[in-house]
Every structure is written in structure tokens, then in C-alpha cells.
Amino acid sequence: MSSRVWGIICLAATLSGCFQVNTSQAPMATTWEMSEQQRMQAAHHWEVLARNEARGIMTNQRLRSRPLYVFSPQQGTPFERGYHSLLESQLVQQGALVSTQPEGAVIISPTVQVVTHSDRDSIRRPPGxxxxxxxxxxxxxxxxxxxxxxxxxxxxxxxxxxxxxxxITEVGNTEVIITTRASEFDTLLYSSSNIYYINAGDSNHYESRNGLRVSSQW
CATH class of the missing domain: 1.10.12 (Lyase 2-enoyl-coa Hydratase; Chain  A, domain 2)
Structure with a gap:
């Protein structure tokens, strides 16, 4: 290597030392660690969720021996109506005391929030x-x-x-947050939230006319 090239390299190294490294005038964007999120696209998946939530409720010492009332809106979405029946069935199978009236019972109230992303950046494929x-x-x-x-x-x-x-499945731009809560006298005794991808065309299964919709498009 010629002395001229070495001189250029040394000059560049010297100049670079005059500036602070790893600095930026604004925070730099970075990616999250690899994670997985399931896609909910069948009534069987509602049953799996109901089974898991029933198990979680029954492992709570404050709820195991109490009468439970699963709340359902009068004009619920297909998911709300289906999940109500499935959760009741799973609670009974788990040995819970399920009441048909809210009086004197702990109220189990599922809530659903549909999230639609409209300005996502490109998403990389899974490693490999x-x-x-x-x-x-x-x-x-x-x-x-x-x-x-x-x-x-x-x-x-x-x-x-x-x-x-x-x-392997597509990530998609539509997600749903499903929260199952148990409360009594304005006190929250149990709360469990799950996030799933859903097909965009299935959002009407989860989204109530009077419910909350969150979108990244303002």
C-alpha cells in the first residue's frame, strides 16, 4: 500500500477522532426483538381463548368459590355472543358456580378493541x-x-x-385486543388481556357499533 493511501487513512482516523461518535440530533429508530402473535380466524379460536380465561379465573383464590355472572350486551357482536356462551360453558366445566343473574355475583365482563394500522412501515420476514x-x-x-x-x-x-x-401467515394491519375482567363493588379482582391478528374482513365480528375503535389514521 502506498504512503499516500496510508496518509489518507491516518488523516481520516484523526478527523474522526475530533467528533463524538454514536451521537445523533434525534433518536434513531430501531426494531423490536423477534416476537410472535397468533391470528384469530375461527370460532374454535374463541373456544381456546374461553378455556384459557376460565382456567385463569379459577386459579384466582378470590373467585374460585364465588358465584360468577358473565355479562353480555343485548346487541353484541358475533364474537361477544359466541364468547359469552363459550366462557360460561368453560367455567362450568372448570367447576365454577355460574349465576344467571348479576345480583350478588362477581361480574365477568369481556371487552373488545379493534385496532387498524394504516401507515405501517415494511415488515421483515421471519429469520430464515x-x-x-x-x-x-x-x-x-x-x-x-x-x-x-x-x-x-x-x-x-x-x-x-x-x-x-x-x-407462516401474513402479519396484516388489523388486530384485536380482548380483555376479560372480573369486578365486584367497583373493585377489579381479575384482568387478562390478549392481542391477536385478525383478517380485515372479519373486523365486524368483533367491532360493536357503540364500541371503541382505535385507528392510526387521524
């Missing part, structure tokens, strides 16, 4: 997605002379897609 695709393409284009039947070369790739394809 492109490696998986590249491996599949490379396998498919292996020299066909190694196979007695060329069509057989597609079988391993198809098997890999079958094995892993069901674990």
Missing part, C-alpha cells in the same frame, strides 16, 4: 425465510441427471413446504 426459499430453489435446479425420474426432484422441496408452510 429467504434461506429456506433459496435452499428450495437450489434443490429444484440440481442437475436432473441425478434422478431417474426428473419429476421426483420436486418432491423434497414440496415436502419442506408442507412441513413449514402452515407456520
Amino acid at each position: 425465510t429467504f434461506t429456506f426459499l433459496a435452499a428450495g430453489i437450489a434443490w429444484a435446479f440440481q442437475p436432473l441427471k441425478h434422478w431417474s425420474e426428473p419429476a421426483l426432484a420436486l418432491i423434497p422441496g414440496a415436502a419442506m413446504l408442507d412441513a413449514f408452510g402452515g407456520n
Whole structure:
């Protein structure tokens, strides 16, 4: 390496030392750690949620031996009506004392909030997605002379897609926050919130006309 190049490198290093490093006039955006969030797109998923919430309620010492009344709005959404029945059934199966009247009972009140994002930045694929695709393409284009039947070369790739394809779904822009609370005399005894992705076309299953809707579009 010539002395001139070394001189330029040394000059650049010297100048860089004159400035503070790792500084910015505004906070820099960074990403979150990898996390997962389930998509709710079947009535069976409502049943799974009801089962989990019933178990959580019954593990609460203050609720285990108390009569419970599951509140349901008169004109509820499909989810509210379905979740009401499923939660009642699951509570009974868990051994809870479920009352048909609110008087003298702890009130179980589910609430639903639909969140619609309209200005999301690009979302990266899960780690390994492109490696998986590249491996599949490379396998498919292996020299066909190694196979007695060329069509057989597609079988391993198809098997890999079958094995892993069901674990991948689109992120989507519509989410739902479902909170199940138990209260008595203005005192909150239990509260559990769950967040799911939902299909945009299914938002009417969860969104009440008189309910709260949150959107990132103002």
C-alpha cells in the first residue's frame, strides 16, 4: 500500500477522532426483538381463548368459590355472543358456580378493541425465510441427471413446504385486543388481556357499533 493511501487513512482516523461518535440530533429508530402473535380466524379460536380465561379465573383464590355472572350486551357482536356462551360453558366445566343473574355475583365482563394500522412501515420476514426459499430453489435446479425420474426432484422441496408452510401467515394491519375482567363493588379482582391478528374482513365480528375503535389514521 502506498504512503499516500496510508496518509489518507491516518488523516481520516484523526478527523474522526475530533467528533463524538454514536451521537445523533434525534433518536434513531430501531426494531423490536423477534416476537410472535397468533391470528384469530375461527370460532374454535374463541373456544381456546374461553378455556384459557376460565382456567385463569379459577386459579384466582378470590373467585374460585364465588358465584360468577358473565355479562353480555343485548346487541353484541358475533364474537361477544359466541364468547359469552363459550366462557360460561368453560367455567362450568372448570367447576365454577355460574349465576344467571348479576345480583350478588362477581361480574365477568369481556371487552373488545379493534385496532387498524394504516401507515405501517415494511415488515421483515421471519429469520430464515429467504434461506429456506433459496435452499428450495437450489434443490429444484440440481442437475436432473441425478434422478431417474426428473419429476421426483420436486418432491423434497414440496415436502419442506408442507412441513413449514402452515407456520407462516401474513402479519396484516388489523388486530384485536380482548380483555376479560372480573369486578365486584367497583373493585377489579381479575384482568387478562390478549392481542391477536385478525383478517380485515372479519373486523365486524368483533367491532360493536357503540364500541371503541382505535385507528392510526387521524
